[in-house]
Amino acid sequence: MRKTYLLLTLLLLCVGISIHAQVTTASMSGKVTDTSSEAMIGVNIKATHTPTGTEYYTITQPNGSYSFNNLRIGGPYVVEFSYIGYNTESRTGINLVLGEDLKLNVVMREDTQALDEVVVVADKNPIISGSRTGAQEIITREKMDKLPTINRSLDDFVKLTPMSSGKNFGGVSYRFNNVTVDGASFNNSFGLASALGASGTEPISLEALEQVQVMIAPFDVRNGGFTGAGINSVTKSGSNEFHASVYMYTKSPSMMGYRVKDETIGVSEFSNHQYGISLSGPIIKNKLFFFINGEMDRQEEPISYTTANSAADATVLQGLSDFLGDELGYNPGKFDVNKTNTQADRITARLDWNINSNNVLSLKYYYLKSFNTNNPSTSGAPNNGRGPNAFAIPFSSSFYRTNNNFNIWMADLNTTINDRMSNYLKIGYSRLRDYRDMDGGYFPQVDILDGGNNAYTTFGTEANSYNNQLNTDIWQIQDNFLMNFGKHQITVGTQSDYRAFKNGFAQNYPGSWVFNSVDDFKFNVLATKQYMAAHNGSVQGFDIREFNPKDFGFGSNVTGITNSSSTGYQYYAQRYSMTDDFPFAEINVFQLGLYAQDKWTVSDKLNLTLGLRIDVPFFMTDLQSNDKVAAETYRDGIKIDVSKYPNAKPQFSPRFGFNYKPFDDENGSLQIRGGTGLFTGTPPYVWISNQAGNNGVLFGDLNVRAVKDKNDNIISDGRPSLGFTGNMDTYKPAEGSATRSDIAITDPDFKYPSLWKSNIAADYKFGDGWVATVELLYSKDINAIYHDNIGLYRTEQFVNDGGAGNARPYYNGYYSDREGNQKAANHVVMLRNTSKGHSLYTTFQLQKNFIDGILKGLYLNGSYSFGQSRGVTDGTSSVATSAWKYRAALDGNAEEVGYTAGSFDGRLLLSASYTANWSKYAATSFGLIYQRYRPFRYSYCYNGDANGDSQFSNDLMYIPANFDEVKDHLLPGDFDSQEDAWKAMNAFIEQDPYLSKHRGEYAERNGAVAPFANQLDLSVSHDIKVYQKNGRSHTLRFSFNIANFLNLLNRNWGVVQTTVLGNQQYQFLTIPKGQGPSAANNYTLKYTMAKDLDETFKDNLNDVSRWQMQFGIKYIF
Incomplete structure (x- = not known):
């Protein structure tokens, strides 16, 4: 089958004919002069969006300048310039990119001079644009149609941003991104998942999107709410012509590889189907338009283990099921569950109404209903988890479904007040509902072991699922008022929202x-x-x-x-x-955002942007008090009150951007751009709500x-x-x-995360449209976030593990031997700010869009980015105590700086697309994305508690330089002698690329990186026009999207490596229990070396190392 798909792909490549809340608009500005270069005042200008007939009007100012604000993206536009006694100038073929301010200067000629129609910027590259300042990437509809997407996901395209690593941008965690669609928040702002909702499905159909903008450092103050990246999408809209499409995409076991080098991996039966339909057109020509997309996903994933290939016995399990029914009246469900399900239904609908020449109203609606089925949680599970696996088969009652549903409404009104002033108002409401449910009703969770330490079976309500729900309601408003004064475009506005969260979580509530x-x-x-x-x-x-x-x-x-x-x-x-x-933990937050900005066109060569943004969060929640906790004093004399959130504090974000073109002519263009400024985002609100839910009462x-x-x-x-x-x-x-429990508290001086970013770049356009870019981005944490356990006290002792003295302090448990007599709480974890963190990244990029000649239709883009990001924490957990204890460190309560999980050493990114038009009835498009990247970072830690804080596996290890540094610490363990253990330990260190270079040092958090991986994804689609008449056509499109095409070509290629002992924290030295210092002496750490460990990495045999294919068919009419 692999050879068959490879042959089909190569056949299409060779003989395709044989198979017949951010800125959501664009703007346009420029200057009108006569043939003597004198500015012309009062020139009438009309811009017409030809697909809809929407017309925009303005006139030139005394200095000859003009501007159109809040224009629809896309096009084409026709722009006409008219003045008495002068020929009418017309510019056609204009297409606008999201967030772009297209510069269009015109010279008017007297009516005695003959004119030809001018088609604008067919070779225009939006990179060379006076409105561009900081790092960003634009993904057009054309790219989404031609480049590969195996998951039909937005994530497949945002990775085209050079300074990205996974879902992290500029080294900043995905938790601090801001994802919007038409300005509506599509974040999981509470922070329980990386995307909107936790069902693992896409929140919006890729088919509904027109353009996507990824902004890492936009110095326009209208863009806010993030310190990572602003990912801003705009949906399609209707036009004066009716259009429709129906489509289906599918994946199956026969479309997946099963060989990784010499390993053969079984591919179980599964199904993955997506069906959709899109309709658009006029309701009233030139006046009212509609667009609607409906889509559904149906997936079934196999479960590899059943009683046929597990230690669990069907006879025993059936007997247990009968016993539960007879003695307790409880049905635990099936024990041979062989698949899990994921479903999603989506709707995107939009109306655009040209009320009159001065007002355009848009209404949008987004709907999602989705769920996925999950295996029993591994949280608190026995050694081997709860299965299904080779040891254990759980009953279906211990599975759970994650449901993610939302309804989102948005409305925006674009108003032209006069030739100088315009306004853009956007309001919206989002109703998001996430919850878990399960079969069989509520019943205590029961783990039954195999007589030892491994699970045998599990039944009952999954321990984390009782009343596990999150209700989120968001009301948002944004208003931008623009005033044009010659060379100055002044913007004042607000971007504010009110968020109400209701979160339910209680581990072990059913028992x-x-x-x-x-x-x-x-x-x-x-x-x-x-x-x-x-x-x-x-x-x-x-x-x-x-x-x-x-x-x-x-x-x-x-x-x-x-x-x-x-x-x-x-x-x-x-x-x-x-x-x-x-x-339930309930919090209500109102965030007021105000801003003002001046875009100053100093000259035709220089544009400056100066702005100030003010964000003020107000916590509007009444919390319960805990008198016992309030009466105690914690580390450094800190007193806490769990009934109070921080008071409102204005956070100021000044920004400055510039764009300078030393030259821009037919011989080439040089653009120097950049800026500097402060970016304020929002925290994952689950960290804020921890105080409401974990107050001890x-x-x-x-x-x-x-x-x-x-x-x-x-x-x-x-x-x-x-x-x-x-x-x-x-x-x-x-x-x-109330028993003694963990307490979460927010520092009274806490501020929302903020980051100072500075960006400098040069774009050089040369030859026949080639554009070379070099870009530098430096970021400095101003208010980063970390978790500090103020209920944990240091002793006077330190840990001796072979490293420098006094590097690792020793703690004596998490609620014993404290200063004073604190007994009301275990961990007391405070959410705090730190300014310790920074990043530096550089990108080299070369791209070209071929618009004529033999290579017409070819697009090439290549970039190489490198740098590093360092910070105090990655903040990977949603629970305060877990966020503290899972941070790898020498001292878990110190503001230690290490590499962030999103830091990447180097990433090569290549993308290309080409359309071959075989005839007027057939065309084949090819697209590819190649990445050479590091899949993940990880830390070397001890397996055990090295510093007495009662937390295991988060203590960074010391890397010994020689035997003298381990002779007092290394125990024989499973080896015959200490010498044998040292030989194995030394050999492992020597073969490891990180450990061997850092002998005599403590390991750094996320200091080690996985080997480089190479992935090539390929897309091939073939269009056949099955009907064509009167300018209308019907097209049938067949497509193949192939992930990891290299592995399809050769089973030894495209293989990703993973670590032998864990991807986040690598532990090959185990600390025996019962160690600790005497009252007067430092603690000499003892540990054992893992047996039979001679390599750091192994081949990852999962899907990431195997080719996968998706087949699609689409009918467009």
């Missing part, structure tokens, strides 16, 4: 149990029922030790006591509400553990073992009191 075996569980249930029958239905006083397993038909090895670790302990956990109802926690000794005998600790009832309210205290 979570762990049992050592199926028989252990059955014995506990039967004993509990017998006890309750004898005690009027009460479980008070129940103790499993009072029952004999043999009386219930079980062997003496059955204890009914859980054994979820090597030490063995009974475990039951439950979080319960301290109020009458389930407590909303929830109580039960954690029951009956410890066993080394001989598996129960140690009486005064707590009875619990009996399983299936009732989630059985053990909830009648009058619960």
Whole structure:
């Protein structure tokens, strides 16, 4: 099959004929002079958007200047200049790019001179534009149609931005991007996912988009709400002609590779289909237009493991299912689940109304209903997870669905007030609903082990899914008032929004149990029922030790006591509400944004932009207080009040941009551009809401553990073992009191994230339209964000692990031996600002669009970007405590600077497209994207707790230079001697590209990088005109999109490498438990070396290393 698809692709390549809330508009400005170069005042100018007949009017000012603001993107436009006694000048073929200010200067001639029609800028490259200042990328509809997209996703195209790495831009995390469509927020602003919603589907159809703009450093103050990138899309609109298309895209197992070098990977049955239809046209010609797109996705993904290839036994599981039904009246669902589902239904609709020559109204609506099915969570799972895998088969009741639904309405009114003034008003409302649901109703989660430490099966409500929901409501308004005063275009405006969040999350709310075996569980249930029958239905006083397993038909090895670790302990956990109802974390935030700007056309060669933006967040939420926490004093004398958010603080963002053209003529053009300024974004609001949900008064926690000794005998600790009832309210205290829990707090001086960016670039147009660019971007953190555990105290000791003395301080637990007597909380994690962080990136780029000659229709673009980004944290977790404890560091409470996850050493990016017109009835388009990049960064950490903060696997390791630096630390472990362990350790360090270069140093956070990967994606489409009459045609389009085309050509190519021991934190040195310093001495760390580890990397056998193909068919009429 692989050869068949390769042959089909090559056939199309060779003989294609054989298969017959940001700125969402553009502007235009310039100067009108006579043949003596004198400015002409009062020239009448009309710009007509020919597809819709929309007309815009203005006249020239005393200095001959004019401007059209808030124009529709695209075109073509016809612009006519008329003046009494002069010939009418006409410019045609004008197409406008999103955010562009097209400069169009005209010389008027007296009516005695004959004129020819002038077709404008057929060879115009929007890079050479007086409005361009900072780093950005424009993705046109043509690029979306011709370049490869295996997922039909916006992400497939934003990667065309040179200074990007995955979804990160300029080294800044994706969490700080601002994604908009027609100005409507399409962010997951709460921060629980990388895109809008968490179902893993696309929020809007790629078919509905006209253009996409990726802005990393725009110095126009109208663009705000991000420190990473502003990703701004505009949808298609109707015209005076009716257009329609229907399409289908599909992927299947036969369209996927199964060989990675010498490995053969089975491809299970799956299906992936997308269907859609688009309609557009006039309702009233030249007046009212519509566009609508409807699309649906239907995907089924296989589950590789069932009882046929797992240690779990179908007979045992069926018996367990019968037992649950008979004894507890509970149906756990199926245990041989063989697939998961993803579905999405989308609608994009738009009306454009030319009310009159001065007012244009646009109405937009976006709809999404989607879900995907998920395997049981690995959070808090036994060693091997919960499956499905080679060890464990869970019941379907432990699976869960993630639902993501939204309705978004937008309206914008474009008003021309007079020749000098115009206004653009945009208002919108977004209703987003994310929630989880599951089969079987609510029931405690039960993990049953295999008699050791691995899971055997799981059933019941997934521990994180009870009332797991997020309701988001956003009201937004943006208004831009523009005034033209000759060389100055003044803008004043507002970009403000009100956001209301309601978030529900309570881990273990239905209760979570762990049992050592199926028989252990059955014995506990039967004993509990017998006890309750004898005690009027009460479980008070129940103790499993009072029952004999043999009386219930079980062997003496059955204890009914859980054994979820090597030490063995009974475990039951439950979080319960301290109020009458389930407590949701609710926060309301109003953000006021005001700005003013002057675009100053100093001369034909120099344009300056000067602006100031002010953003003020107001937290409008009443929170509960915690008197016990408020009474305590934490590190550095800090007192906290969980009932108060920070007061409103204005944040000022001044910006300056420039564009200078030393020369611009038929011999070439040189453009020097750039700017500097402050960019203020928004934080992931889940970090803010952590304070509302983790204040120590909303929830109580039960954690029951009956410890066993080394001989598996129960140690009486005064707590009875619990009996399983299936009732989630059985053990909830009648009058619960809040237990000691984690506290999240926001620093009273906290400010929204802000970053100072400086950009300088030169664009040189030469030859027949080639454009070379060199660009430099430097960013400095002003108010970055990190999490600080102010409830954790340092001791006077330090850790000796072979490195420099006093590099790593020692902590004594997370709530013991503190200064004072804090007992009301465990972790107390404060959201704070830091200014420690910076990045520097350079891009070299060369591109050309061939508009004539034998290569007409060819587009080439190549870039190489390199640099690095450093910061205090990546902020990868949504929970405050997790964000703190998962940050790799020497001292987890210090503002240590390391590489960010989005930092990249070098990225080569090539893209090309070409359309071959075989005849007036057939054409074939080819597109490719090639990347050479580093897939990820990672950190070298100890496996264990090196600094006594009770957090494991987040302590950066010391890389020994020689044996003398490990002889006091390295234990033999699984080796015969310390010498053998050192030989293995030294050999591993020497073969590793990062460790070998940093011997005698502490590893850096994200200091190590994966080997370079090479990926070539290819697109081939063939158009056949099946009908053509009176200027109208019907076209049938066949397309193939191939991801990792190199692997299709050769199974040894396109292979991505991953790490042997983990992609984020690599741990090959394990710290035994029970270590720590004496009262007076520093702590000498001991560790063991992993056995049979001789390579850092291995081939990644997953989809990323195998070719995939998507077939599409589209009918356009």
